[in-house]
Each structure stands twice: as structure tokens, then as C-alpha cells.
Amino acid sequence: MSDHASKQYDLxxxxxxxxxxxxxxxxxxxxxxAIDALTTGNIALSDEVIETDHRVxxxxxxxxxxxxxxxxxxxxxxxxxxxxxxxxxxxxxxERIGDEAQKIARMAKSIHERSGPQAPPVVEVRHAAxxxxxxxxxxxxxxxxxxCDGAAEVIRDDAGIDxxxxxxxxxxITYMMEDPRTISTSLEIVxxxxxxxxxxDHSKNMAEYVIYIVxxxxxxxxxxxx
Amino acid sequence: MSAPETHMSEVLTTKAEARRLSFxxxxxxxxxxxxxxxxxxxxxxxxxxxxxxxxxFLRCFNRMHDLYPGNRYDGEIxxxxxxxxxxxxxxxxxxxxxxxxMVFQKPNPFPKTIFENVAYGLRVRGESSRRRIEEKVEQALxxxxxxxxxxxxxxxxxxxxxxxxxxxxxxxxxLATDPELLLFDEPTSALDPIATASIEELMHDLKERVTILIxxxxxxxxxxxxxxxxxxxxxxxxxxxxxxxxxxxPKMKQTEDYITGRxx
Numbered sequence: 155m156s157d158h159a160s161k162q163y164d165l166x167x168x169x170x171x172x173x174x175x176x177x178x179x180x181x182x183x184x185x186x187x188a189i190d191a192l193t194t195g196n197i198a199l200s201d202e203v204i205e206t207d208h209r210v211x212x213x214x215x216x217x218x219x220x221x222x223x224x225x226x227x228x229x230x231x232x233x234x235x236x237x238x239x240x241x242x243x244x245x246x247x248x249e250r251i252g253d254e255a256q257k258i259a260r261m262a263k264s265i266h267e268r269s270g271p272q273a274p275p276v277v278e279v280r281h282a283a284x285x286x287x288x289x290x291x292x293x294x295x296x297x298x299x300x301x302c303d304g305a306a307e308v309i310r311d312d313a314g315i316d317x318x319x320x321x322x323x324x325x326x327i328t329y330m331m332e333d334p335r336t337i338s339t340s341l342e343i344v345x346x347x348x349x350x351x352x353x354x355d356h357s358k359n360m361a362e363y364v365i366y367i368v369x370x371x372x373x374x375x376x377x378x379x380x
Numbered sequence: 381m382s383a384p385e386t387h388m389s390e391v392l393t394t395k396a397e398a399r400r401l402s403f404x405x406x407x408x409x410x411x412x413x414x415x416x417x418x419x420x421x422x423x424x425x426x427x428x429x430x431x432x433x434x435x436x437f438l439r440c441f442n443r444m445h446d447l448y449p450g451n452r453y454d455g456e457i458x459x460x461x462x463x464x465x466x467x468x469x470x471x472x473x474x475x476x477x478x479x480x481x482m483v484f485q486k487p488n489p490f491p492k493t494i495f496e497n498v499a500y501g502l503r504v505r506g507e508s509s510r511r512r513i514e515e516k517v518e519q520a521l522x523x524x525x526x527x528x529x530x531x532x533x534x535x536x537x538x539x540x541x542x543x544x545x546x547x548x549x550x551x552x553x554x555l556a557t558d559p560e561l562l563l564f565d566e567p568t569s570a571l572d573p574i575a576t577a578s579i580e581e582l583m584h585d586l587k588e589r590v591t592i593l594i595x596x597x598x599x600x601x602x603x604x605x606x607x608x609x610x611x612x613x614x615x616x617x618x619x620x621x622x623x624x625x626x627x628x629x630p631k632m633k634q635t636e637d638y639i640t641g642r643x644x
Contacts, residue, residue, distance in 0.1 A: 231603075232630050370628060
């Protein structure tokens, strides 16, 4: 897209977009570190993730403020309007993903503080988490490149994470039935799996906003064409 | 140019329609074969950069260009329901202007009283009954949301009114002859935001009875007041569509560039 007649408008819009990507990068690292804390039992790392969430929140507030300012000053229309509208929704989803990462870190800390030999394996959780992180990263790439096809692919991939969540749930139920001592930990892992499943949902939402920015069509609650 | 996809459930009636309309200032072709409808009891906005031909197009509707030699129309503007081509040689421009009123950028009241400004068109039309003229003047001033402010000083000069009031007086003057179509040529560009809001509110009320075609440089105004928008550039109609869609998802890149400020 060509430049605006106003250079400052281009700079403001460009700055907002790159900070959305920076926020996305921070959120991605939060999930990754929370999962590392879970698999390694590193409680200090859990604490770091929990502590860092305020930075994600602050980025959301600052970006919302800048979007309001841009609306008031520039009255964006057409593609610019769709971009700002989508960014305001995207930062909400990113902030929620940040909360999910923090939740995973809390659970990891709780599991390992209790720590017993009876803790169920978390291999499948790690696998689901990798899929969710990949969805998030690809969504952010699609946002940066305004790539509709890639966004449609992310949306379709969400079903895979939903399936993994159900499979983890089934597996944990068998653990709990076999050995009731694993119930506390198993329930915490359920919450972690649920958080990962939610991260997939938020990434899917953001991918839908990318399609809205590019095509102007609202694909929420519809089937996305190939 | 692409046709608008309206998602309005109501049935649209065409009040006027330009058909392959070209217009020449001498040798200069200012409008290039424009075809578009003006829907009845809707507000249609014409937007585009300076020199795109939007005011020229507007003025064709009441034959304003006839006043200057060397100007030439080609094509038709058909007014419904009687299917009259306003540009046909046998059509009297004065009669056209009775059916199509116009309001200009700067308020231009006559150097007469408030009452006589509104009564003027009626007298030109040959109305002689004092009672009927008084009724019409009051009605037109009511419709222009000016009556309460001027009813006690109808015999004062129109120039005593504020800019916003003068513009509403000009609207009342245009309304007095019961026009079917009202043309607004940047009606609020000389007014402050409060007076602008009152004119916009007035347009919203008026469209229940009359069809409105407005030229505006203010895109937020076009987005606020109009149901349909036409984007023009260098004498061409680039895009005509439902306003809600044109400002969020224009079909043409040229429209997008203009309304997002990427033009030029």
C-alpha cells in the first residue's frame, strides 16, 4: 500500500503495528518459558513468567491508548480503519494469551512445589503447547505480511489443538482412575491443557482479524474457505 | 465502475438518473460519460479531490451551466416519475429549478427581509394569495428548523441572521417551492461545528420528504449524512456505492487511496 500524504500518519500507524508484533513476541516467549518451567520444574522460571505478565498488560493499555489517539487525530477510513479496529481486538487476544501463560506458570509452580514421584507425564501437553505456539507465531507472521491464505490455514489448525486437548483429558482421566493420588496434579494439568487450548482459540481469533484487514470480510463464526 | 451491493432491505426508487452524461466547458470535457442513479428520499454524497467534476455534475441537475455561453451538455439527466430529460432542448431551466432547489457553499440570502427571502420563489411562480404565501413561508421555515428563532422578526433584513441561520434560511427558501430534489454544494464549509451539526440534522429530517444530492469535501460529513456515495476523479465516476460499505471496504483502489489520505 502506498504512503499517506501525511508522513506522521504513516509513522504512527507503523509504530503501532510494530509494537503489536513486539507484544506478540513477548507473549510467545511467556508461553514458551511457562511450558519450560512445567517440564523442567524450574520454579524460579515460573515466578519470572508470573512477574512478567504486567509488561504484557502495560503493552495492551499503551496500544489501546495509541489506537484511540490515532482514531481521534486521523479518522482512519477503509483499510486503515479495518487495521486499527483489528489491532484493538488483537491486543485484547494477546493480553488474554499472556494471562493463559501466567496461569500455566502458576500451575507448573504448584505441581512442582508439591512434587511427587506419582506426577503424570506431561509429554502430550508439551506437544499441544508447541502446536499452540506455532499457531500464534504464524498468526503474527500473517499479521505482519497481511497474508490471508496463511491466516486461513491457522484457523483450520485450531481444530487439531482442540482434539489434542480432548485426548489429554481422556488420558488424565485414566491416570486419576488408576491412582487417586494423582488427582490434584492431574487436575492442574487439565487446567494447563485448557489454557493451551484457549491460546489456540485466541490465535484463531487474531487470524480472523487478518482476513478482515485484508478482505474486509468478517469470517468469525463462519466456515473459512480453503 | 462497479454497481453498489445494497444490503438495505427496502426497495429503492430512482428519483433522478444521469445517463452517459458528459459536460464541456468550451473544449474542456469536465464530465466523462457519467451514469449513476440518485435514489428517492435518500442522501447521495459526491466526493473527490478539487477539480474532479463533482460540483460541475451537481450543477447540471438544475441547469446552472446554461448561464454561461460555450458550455455544452451531452447525455441525459432523467427526472422521475415523469421521465423528463432535464437537459432536453425544450425544457425550461426555470421550471427545472422549481423542481430542484439548490443551496450553496456560502449562505447567499437576498438583500431582503427574512420573510421575503422565503416568499421569493413563490412569487416567481406566480402565487399571489397573501394567506397562502404566509402559510408556505411559515411551513418552509419550520421545515428548515428556523421558525422558532425568527418568527418574531420576519420583517428584519436576512443579513441580521448568523451564518448558520442564513444557511438554514437559504434551505427554507429552497424548500418553499416544494422541490423534489435538493442540491447542496458544500453547504457547511463556511459554518462552525455547531451550525454544521444543525444543518446535518436538518438533512436527516428532510430526507423523509425530499431527495438530497450533496457535494462535500469533508469525508466524515459524507460518511455521517449520506446513504450513498459517489467518488469522482478527473471527470470520471470511479465508484458509486452504499456509504457504509464505501468507507469501510471500497471496491476501487483509487477510492481507498483518496478516503484514507493516500492521494497525490
